[in-house]
Structures are given as C-alpha cells and as structure tokens.
Amino acid sequence: MAWVTAATTGVAALAFLTPLGWELRSDHRDNAIATAERRSATVAGALIAGSNRGGVNAAVQAAGGQLTVHAPNTTAGTRATPADVTRAAAGTEPLLVETDDGLVHLRPVPVAKRTAVVEVFVPRSELSAGTARDLWTLLGIALILVAGSVIVVDRLARGAVSSARNLVQAALRVGGGDLGVRIQPSGPRELAEAGYAFNRMADRLVTSRTSEREMVADLSHRLRTPLTALRLDAEALDPDDTQIGQFSAAELDRRRGIRRIRVAIATLEGEVDDLITTTRKAVAKQVASAPEVGMCDAAEVVRERMSFWSALAGDQNRQFQVVGASTRVPVPVARPELAAALDAVLGNVFRYTPQGTAFEIGLSRRDGWVALRVDDAGPGIPDPERAMRRGESDQGSTGLGLDIARRAAQSTGGSVSLDRAALGGASVVMLLADAEAPPKQASRFGLIGRLARERDTIRRRRSH
Template sequence: MKHVPERPLDRLTSIKVKLGGLIVGAVGVTVFVFWFGVRIAHLWPSVAGVIAAVIALVLIRYLARGMTTPLREMAEATQAMARGDYTIRITDTANDEVGRLARAFNRMAAELAETDRVRRDLVANVSHELRTPLAALQVTLENLIDGVARADPETLGTMLNQVERLGRLVTQLLDLSRLEAGTVPLDRQDFEVAPVLAHAVREQKLHAPGVEIDISVDELHLAADGDPERVHQVVANLLENAVRHSPAGGAVEVRARRSEHGVTIEVIDEGPGIPEPEASRIFERFYRADSARATSDGGAGLGLAIARWIVDLHGGEIHPERREPHGCRMVVTLPGARY
C-alpha cells in the first residue's frame, strides 16, 4: 500500500460532497476576486475576470489533488495483473467511494496473489510427486532392457508398487479437485455409523493384516446426517494414517459416540502423535511432517486434505489431539441424524 501525505479532501466520505465543495469553493473565490478587482482595486472587469479564473483553477487543482489518482493507478494495476504481476497496490487513503473501491481492489489483488501462489505450489508438488515413482519405474525398465535386472517377481512387484502409487495419487488429486470444485454433491441422508466404520476397518485390515483395530460405538443404531460413502472415505484415510504411524504391535481404535453437536468419531493410535506446531498444517495439501517425509513408503500428504474437505462440506469439524504419554487421537464431529 502506498503511503501518501493526506490530501485536503481525503476526509470527506462522498464524491458528491467533494464535487459540491469544489464547485462552491471555486464559484465563491471567483465571485470574491472579481468583486475585489472591480470594486476595490478598480481593475477592468475583463482583467479581474481573468485573474479570478486563474485563481479558481489553481485552487481546484490544489483541492482536487489525488481525487482521480487511484483510478489511474487501478488501470495500470489491472494491466500488470493481466501480465501475471499481482504485487501492485494502489493508493487507498481517501474515504469516499473511490477510496473504498481502491481498498476493495487491493484486497482482491492480495487474494489473487495468494490463489496464484497456491496454484504454483500445487503444480510444483504434483509434478514432484508424479516424477518420483515415474523415475523409479524408468530405472527399473531400463535395467530390464539392458539385462542388468531380471523380470523376477520381486522386480515386477516393485514396479507394480510404483504404478499403484501413481494410480493412487491421480485418484486422490481427482477427488480433491472434484471436492473443491463442488462438482460431486453430497448424497446426504441419515445413516448408521457402525456399518460404515466396520467396512473401513475391514478394508484396512486387508492392507495391514498384522494390526489390531478395535471398534466401539456407544449406542445401538447411532446415526449421523451425511454422505455415508464420503464419511467412509474420511474414516479410511484416518485409519490408514493411524496404522501407518503405529509402532509394531500398537493398538488402533475407532470410537463413535453421540455428542453435543451430533456424532463424534475418533480414530486413536499409539504412534508418535502430532506435535502442536504441526497440528494446523497437516490438513494442507501435500503437507507431511518431517518424520513422514523421511520414510519412502509414506503417501503424498493428501489424505487429510481430502478428509477435511469432506468434513467441511458436512458442516462438521476435524482436529487432532495428543494422547499421553504418546499417540494421536483424530476427532471428527458430524451433524447427527434428524430423526
């Protein structure tokens, strides 16, 4: 934002009042100077008239200083924006309509700059996440062609893993963009929570057969209001994280209960937990804690971003809590069923 010295009419809150003031001031000065020239200084009326006009023009120039500057700046800034430069801010010290327009313009420019930054980050992240498995596949294939590696089950298994990782990433990205664009409306209905949890747990056990996952629902037929398929996706993502961060032999638990705001679902593990400074960032797209980044089997950091979008669409809430002495409790609140 530019800092300019305050201008004479900046305090007036309406452009009409400013123009009115200018006209009254100019006419008043002209009349006075003309009267003074003719009556007191005994000038020719034509000379007195010219002097009065010049003084009125100088006065108008002084008073109206900067009234249209923001409009000129806005025209320049819009051209810069069209070229992709969102850094320009315009003078917004006036209190009238032009000043308000200038402030709205500056806010819009800031939001566009942020959107542009997010878009660039997204493209960079997506390219990076796609490149890693692609590069691994390429190396393995080259080794196979050169005869350095053999097409044994182990090599093919590694390749399949990379292809699965790519497929999963593309599915997640599609899901996220559909959720953000709102192109897949929620199929909202009253549904029973227990079967949805049981289904997610069964699926997770298929992927990680060694992990013990308990379910407890504190009320028979506990029901929520939402899209059961999407809620299943949330629970599946949370369970996947819980299992991934659990120590060997650690217990994972899924609980559901009626709460003040509806239905609360908790996914609890005995892993390292999420440190306080990271708690708000884990829902960002592609965010992974340093410890998760260090391991190669981690995901892309999209699971919780998807979960939060789904929960937000339901008008619910999701946050992590720390467990003592260690572990993580992910708490999801959804609206309760209406019946």
C-alpha cells in the first residue's frame, strides 16, 4: 500500500512539477533578455540624443554588463557574426542571436541617417541563473509530498488493516466455536458498522444456541414421563428370573423377553438422563461464557456516535442538536449494545425521513431512570403499535431496528415508547435504569408521562 501510494504521488508530483520547472526556467531566460534590453535601451537613448563619445561611454558604464557599440558600417569586436550585425543594422527591430556560450542582443539605433548597433552579450550562466535552485526546491517539494502522503496513507491504512484483522480473527474464533468473543468496533465507518453487526450476530448466535440446547433439554425431560410409565408397566410384569425353577421353553422365552424390555427401558432412561445432564451443563457453560451485562456512560456513547453520524448529517444538510450529553450518565448496558440501539434509531431517522430533516437527541436523568430521546421533524410513524412489533415494518425493511432498542432498554428493566415529537415528527424514548440509583418501578411510566406532557407543552407554545 505504501509503495503504491508513493508511486502514485510521485507520478502526480512529476506531472505537476515538470511543466512548472520548465516554466520557471523560461521565466529566468526572459528576465535575462529583458535586462539586456534595458541595458541596450539606456545606451540607445544616449546615441539618439546625440551625446558625444564621453556621454556614450558614461551610458555604457551606467548600463553595465558586457555591452558593445558598433558604429555605422562597423562589425569589429562582435560576439556574433559580422553578418548578424549587418542584418541587425538593416532592420528596425532588435535581433537575438544564440551563440555557444550565451545569447547576443543586437539593437539597431538610427544616428544621423545611418544605423549604429548596440550589442549586449548575455552569458549562459545568466540565462539559467536560479534555475538549479528552483529545480532543487521543486524536487524537495515533491519528496515532501511523497513522504507526507505515504505517512498519512500508512496511518489510515494501518487503522483499517488492524480493524479488518481484528474482525477476521474474531470471525475465525466464532467459526471455531468461541461464541464469547467480541470486538471493539473501530476504523473507517464501514468497518465500524461491520464490527457492530458482528457483535450483534455473535449475541444472537449465543441466544440461538442457548435456546436450542434448552429446547433439547426440555424435550429430553419430556421423554422421562412416558419412560417412567413404561418402567412402571415393565415392573408390573411377571418376574424375569430364569435361574430358579424348571421352565418350559416358551416360559423361558417369555421371561427373557421381559428381561430385555426392562434392560432396554433402563438403558434408554439412562441415555435420556445423560442427555439432559450434558445439555444442561452445556447451557450453563454457554451462559457463563457469554459476555456479562456491563456498564457504560450513555453521554459518552451519544457523543461518540454523533461524531460518527454528524458527517452523514452534514452531507444530507440535516440540522441536529444534542442536549444533556455533557455530563456523565452511567447506565447498566454494555457499551456496544447501547451504541447498536442508538444507531438503530438514528438509522431509521436517516433512512425514513427526507434529506434536510432536522433531528434532536436528548439525555436526561430523573427518579432513578435515564431517558434517551431521539426526535425528528419528519412525517412521523403512522402506526406506532405495529412499528414496535418485532419483524413488522411499513417501509419494506426487516422491522428489527426498534426491537434492538427495545431489547437494550428491557435488559435494564426499562422500555421504549413512541410519540409525536415537538419537532413535528417521531419521538423515540429509550428508558434505561440509572446505574447510580436503584430504579423505582412505580415511577417509570410517570417519567414517560411527564416527558409526553413536556413535549405537549412545547408543541403548544410553538403553535401559539
């Protein structure tokens, strides 16, 4: 990844900096020619003004550089060829002549109906002065760009690769039978969502396997009733002893059949007992290995998840507000579970309300309960009762979003309620137990009622 990034950035830098370097080289050459033109113009002004030799020499000294004045019809001392001087004198525009060691600027100057030529020589070193410095500077910039891009991409890729590696390792461990493994979602948005989905999948696998084993244990236990009846019926049969007394062949066969029946019933009863014991132990071990219900800071979860959803809210031009998440609010819910529940509710807001719809997240504590509220300004939920039933949805989805929130709330003894929000849309309130105060069951619905009354008061105020 780093080598690919370095190569890509290097090619892009060369594609951008190469024409820039060529342009800078041309600028230095043009500046050198412009300087030569100014020098020749200084001397040409003295010649046109009719200055004597002393004045012309003073102008030459003032102009500086390697400058020569050719009198009319003279070509001696030129760095170009005599033909070039003659050609320049015959024209009216300056003439540039390339030589092996530089460039010659020839300016014709009319003097007393004849034409003199002012020659300015520009060495090659002046034509390329500063070019090497500029090229080294551009090369340094290119190296800095390549190194910076490699570092940034390496940091980003390292986080993404680490998250993907953790997800793969966790998936392999789950595939190997370790259903107690969980991961801390991290990395890019897609990998973080995959991490939350993985944790939910693992939780459901634990629940499913536990339910299956409990069902097997229950079914096995049910078999004990008819087996007990069979055992009692078998005990009521005649004795099966064949060692004492003289018996006919038919009686021996009958008693041996009774013995086989009793042995088969005892064997089957032992197998069922072993199945019940083994299944119960597996269920107990599975429950013990499952992650315990932890504790987290609901305010921190709200802030963390909003840092995730705020980017999408900005893309969809949604105004949002977070209320009450500035102080610590502990709840007896595992951090991934509360994050998954909040993501499920916020996901419904983004999925089922038009872009640009505002929403609000509120967090409050009262009477031993914590209310996590998500309001939106969308069209609302037409059938709240049906929306709360697992697996049912009017929007063509799985209908499990609110169920995830409901199970997270019920794990603390709380609940989930739906109502009309003060913003005009739906209001989803997750009622969670306060980890720092024993919940009071009698006040649970009172808090929901007070929240509803507060929403009605706010709605009435806005309507007026």
